[in-house]
Amino acid sequence: MSRLDSFIRRLTAQRDILNHVEADLDLPEGAIMEIGLGNGRTFNHLRELFPERHIVAFDRAMGAHASSVPPQEDLVIGEISQTAPAFIGAEAALVHADIGTGYPEKDAITLTWLPDLAAGMLAKGGVAVSGLPLDHPVLKPLPVPESVPTDRYFLYRKI
Numbered sequence: 306m307s308r309l310d311s312f313i314r315r316l317t318a319q320r321d322i323l324n325h326v327e328a329d330l331d332l333p334e335g336a337i338m339e340i341g342l343g344n345g346r347t348f349n350h351l352r353e354l355f356p357e358r359h360i361v362a363f364d365r366a367m368g369a370h371a372s373s374v375p376p377q378e379d380l381v382i383g384e385i386s387q388t389a390p391a392f393i394g395a396e397a398a399l400v401h402a403d404i405g406t407g408y409p410e411k412d413a414i415t416l417t418w419l420p421d422l423a424a425g426m427l428a429k430g431g432v433a434v435s436g437l438p439l440d441h442p443v444l445k446p447l448p449v450p451e452s453v454p455t456d457r458y459f460l461y462r463k464i
Contacts (some may be wrong), residue, residue, distance in 0.1 A: 315436065318449075318458040319403060320346060322434050325397065325450045326460075327354040333430045335398035336361055338421070339386060345373025347403060358365055358398065363389050386418050393425035400426050402435040420444065427463040435459045 306314075326332070337355060339348050342364040349372065351360055363381045367374070374380070381388045385404065400423045405412050420441040423433045432447075433439055436458055444461040 314454065316346075317452040319434075319436070320350065321394035321450045321452045322458050322460055323347070323354060323401070324352060324370065326432055326434065330432055330447075330462075331430075332398040332432060333396075333428045335396050335428050335431065337399045337401065338389075338395065338397045338426050339363065340389060340390060340400065340402040340419075341413060342367075342369050342375070342380070343403070345369030345399075347401065348375060349373040351401065355409075361392065361395075386415075386422075389422055393422065395426050396428035396431075397426045398428060398431050400431070400433045400435075402433070402439075405436040416440075423461075424463060429463055431463045433459075433461040433463070435461075 318339040336359040337351055339351060339362040342362040347418055348362050358439055361379050362375045362386045365384060367382060378431060402419060402423060404415060418436060419437060420439040423439050423447055424441045424443050433444055438459050439461055443463050445464045449460050
């Protein structure tokens with residue numbers, strides 16, 4: 306599969322899961338944590354899906370398109386592994402993390418802290434959506450929409 310096709314498949318899976326969360330899953334009260342703002346496409350989509358929710362975005366550096374920049378007070382810049390733990394206990398309704406690199410050795414390092422971070426940010430009953438698998442005792446895997454290939458994107462509920 307070409308890298309372009311893989312990219313399209315990832316973004317399609319991401320969109321389909323987020324649309325599924327909004328349409329089909331009950332979320333508790335709380336904010337949305339967008340881990341990995343990037344150019345802001347997903348942040349923009351989350352604003353459309355959840356216009357009433359407070360969204361906090363995290364990234365290493367600002368790289369978002371001008372139309373997809375969160376308000377200053379909702380943007381946390383710096384190494385996510387260092388800045389985001391301040392939000393553990395935030396009782397978030399949804400945590401979305403799209404920070405995989407496609408390099409197994411780099412992603413293995415991210416997976417040493419990302420599952421604990423996502424679980425810690427979520428309220429009980431909250432939902433985590435991730436491009437990387439989140440192996441954590443309080444995160445119960447949920448089925449993804451049929452349009453999402455196995456192991457392309459992951460969905461969990463905090464128990």
